[in-house]
């Protein structure tokens with residue numbers, strides 16, 4: 390599991406767990422000793438409680454980090470939501486963020502990369518995984534970010550500095566598909582701007 394391999398911590402917090410597949414796996418595989426789940430909605434909160442019954446887990450009903458105290462967790466994951474929602478959750482209580490974050494947005498990770506730079510988190514790993522669609526997974530660690538060194542900032546923020554540096558094969562396919570799609574809408578000014586950044590990213594991949 391691409392997210393789980395990024396997590397090894399005494400206490401891990403998963404925000405928005407629903408059926409709690411990730412925290413359950415983390416506990417059963419021994420990657421973490423204890424889990425704190427925060428769920429905003431009662432149905433998913435009940436799902437998490439059922440999935441984690443009998444395990445070393447606390448399932449809290451609450452909104453994001455408002456239900457987590459500073460220093461309670463060593464790492465945190467947010468998976469399966471839009472990046473904009475994730476940024477709102479992460480920004481709401483900056484003092485409660487643990488030093489390691491693993492984020493799997495359902496859409497473009499660009500807002501999360503921008504947030505991480507401004508919030509003092511370094512991008513230490515980026516993955517792209519083929520599933521129902523292509524998922525990006527960001528691993529962040531509190532500290533100075535060097536991931537963007539030597540790259541033009543805009544394409545790196547949009548498509549991922551570490552994916553670009555690694556010339557990730559799924560990224561190349563994703564960019565080419567996006568380019569083909571956008572070329573049909575080239576009369577729109579915003580699309581032309583994106584195509585420009587996309588062209589820079591493809592050039593970095595040597596395409």
Ligand SMILES: C[S@@+](CC[C@H](N)C(=O)[O-])C[C@H]1O[C@@H](n2cnc3c(N)ncnc32)[C@H](O)[C@@H]1O
Nearest residue numbers: 404405406407427428429430433452453468469
């Ligand atoms: C689509 S599910 C993803 C479940 C799981 N993380 C996954 O990747 O399979 C999103 C979950 O996030 C929860 N959620 C959304 N906003 C939240 C917030 N501010 N705080 C806690 N949970 C939230 C929703 O109730 C829902 O259960």
